[in-house]
Amino acid sequence: MKTFVYEKADSPEAAVRDIDGEDARFIAGGTNLLDLMKLQVETPAKLIDISRLDLASIETRDDGGLTIGAMVPNSDLAADPRIIDGYEVLSRALLAGASGQLRNKASTGGNLLQRTRCYYFYDTASRCNKRSPGSGCDAIGGVNRILAVLGTSDQCIATHPSDMAVAMRALDATIVTLNRDGDRRRISIHDFYRLPGSTPHIETVLRQGELITHVELPKPPVGxxxxxxxxxxxxxxxxxxxxxxxxxxxxxxxxxxxxxxxxxxxxxxxxxxxxxxxxxxxxxxxxxxxxxxxxxxxxxxxxxxxxxxxxxxxxxxxxxxxxxxx
Missing domain, CATH: 3.30.390.50 (CO dehydrogenase flavoprotein, C-terminal domain)
Incomplete structure (x- = not known):
């Protein structure tokens, strides 16, 4: 792991202000990012710790939906009675993912931004357009048993690994963000992710320094x-x-x-x-x-x-x- 600068943010506004370059990253639970840093797949020069921000609550809105803080742990979200009663598909998806220890640490916002588990993405000796744009894709024609069969391109066949995000998409979730100018964006989860095309390293529509603060669910679905x-x-x-x-x-x-x-x-x-x-x-x-x-x-x-x-x-x-x- 390479050396880096570590800072703690005391507010969302401070976090987006301090994320001052492409080599800076937010860190919450770190269950994915730290693994990538150890393998030098990710080599940020600066980490902004957002784990202590006041974004760990689940609130019921007047319209009957829920607003979920980005720092709500996966285990807390899965066990919340409102999720179990009204959004069973989300609770079941969360419980199907990872281990209990990881669910205790992994955050809602971080889960949405998980990187692929493609073997070649994690192996820095392999060619991977997602890790190193323009280098090629060894997964095509290689060991690709766990990889994608829909939405792929001749540049990348990686899969998205999240269980939670699959349920969130079925529930028509909305992702709320904050940028460095203090502006908030509400992004439908249907528009949040990008297909690989010729730029597989660009995975979402998030802009540099934009922070996920909340996820909104509409009122519980019928059925x-x-x-x-x-x-x-x-x-x-x-x-x-x-x-x-x-x-x-x-x-x-x-x-x-x-x-x-x-x-x-x-x-x-x-x-x-x-x-x-x-x-x-x-x-x-x-x-x-x-x-x-x-x-x-x-x-x-x-x-x-x-x-x-x-x-x-x-x-x-x-x-x-x-x-x-x-």
């Missing part, structure tokens, strides 16, 4: 909720495929559906055509199969991750079957 995660072992493993689903049925037909997917793309994945294949239909195997076909219509394997395409179909169908009782 049943589920989070299904398929992984190589029962605990502490990233998703091969995951599905966050909220489905409502009225008069024997699917009235609404919100579906997001992990393990398949470079961001928490959502495709309106999947939901459109379900809404207005009576739950049935052929309807579920049509939705699954829509999900993988543009999927492209890279060799050892080809199996994910069939696995994604089966996982979605199983989730819909359990939610609807069909």
């Amino acid at each position: 049943k909720q589920a989070y299904r995660k398929v992984r190589d072992r029962a605990s502490y493993a990233f998703a091969l495929v995951s599905v966050a689903a909220v489905v409502a049925i009225e008069d024997g037909k699917i009235a609404s559906a919100s579906l997001a997917f992990g393990g398949l793309g470079p961001m928490p994945w959502k495709d309106a055509t999947v939901e459109a294949a379900l809404v207005g239909q009576a739950p049935a195997p052929d309807v579920f199969a049509a939705a699954a076909d829509a999900l993988v219509a543009e999927a492209k394997g890279s060799g050892s991750n080809d199996f994910k395409i069939a696995l994604a179909r089966r996982t979605l169908i199983a989730t819909l079957r359990d939610l609807t009782g069909a």
Whole structure:
């Protein structure tokens, strides 16, 4: 690990004021950043510690939704009665991620900004356009079993690793930020992440020095909720495929559906055509199969991750079957 300057911020405004260059980083729980620094994948010259900021509360808004501070630990968020009762898919996604010790430390804002777990990103001897733009991508044609089959480019096939962010996308979350000018932005999670294209090192729409302060959830959705995660072992493993689903049925037909997917793309994945294949239909195997076909219509394997395409179909169908009782 290289040497760096360490400062503690006493307010969000001070934090964004002190983040004075591209080589500076915010650090909260540090469960991802510190690993990257030890491997010299990330080499910040300055760390601004935001872990003591007053951003660790969960507030109920007048509209029935919730405002979640960026410093709320994953374990606290998963255990909050309002989350368990109204946003079960989020609680289940959080409990499916990492270990209890990591959930106690990992923050809500930091979870949204996790870097990929692609083997080549972590190996500084390998070519990686995300780590070193323009160097190439050894994952293409390499060991890519855990990597993406949707939304990839010829520059990068990395997956986004978060479970929480998948559920947040199914719930239509909004991310609130603060910049150095004191201005706040509200960014829909649907607009927050970027596809790799020719710039895989640019992963979100955050600007230099912009700080996530809160996440807003709309009022609890109507319908049943589920989070299904398929992984190589029962605990502490990233998703091969995951599905966050909220489905409502009225008069024997699917009235609404919100579906997001992990393990398949470079961001928490959502495709309106999947939901459109379900809404207005009576739950049935052929309807579920049509939705699954829509999900993988543009999927492209890279060799050892080809199996994910069939696995994604089966996982979605199983989730819909359990939610609807069909």
